[in-house]
Amino acid sequence: MEATLEKIYEKVEKRSTWIYKKQLEFSRIQPQQPKPQFISGETFRYLGKQYRLSVQEGNPEVKLKTHFPH
Numbered sequence: 001m002e003a004t005l006e007k008i009y010e011k012v013e014k015r016s017t018w019i020y021k022k023q024l025e026f027s028r029i030q031p032q033q034p035k036p037q038f039i040s041g042e043t044f045r046y047l048g049k050q051y052r053l054s055v056q057e058g059n060p061e062v063k064l065k066t067h068f069p070h
Contacts, residue, residue, distance in 0.1 A: 012019070036042060040055045052062065 036044070036057065038053065040053060042053045043050050044053060045051075046064070
């Protein structure tokens with residue numbers, strides 16, 4: 001059974017109040033992420049993994065390293 005775009009819009013419209021309430025509910029329980037400061041040591045998630053930022057002065061390039069020298 002294939003749903004037409006019109007039928008999908010119709011269903012979403014019918015449930016719009018419920019969807020809005022759920023969005024509000026989820027926004028209250030999800031931790032708010034602080035704005036990034038882009039400083040060394042700050043961590044970022046990328047493709048499900050956590051990476052630590054290392055800012056080096058005078059180096060405008062970005063590299064993703066999966067391992068670090070000891």
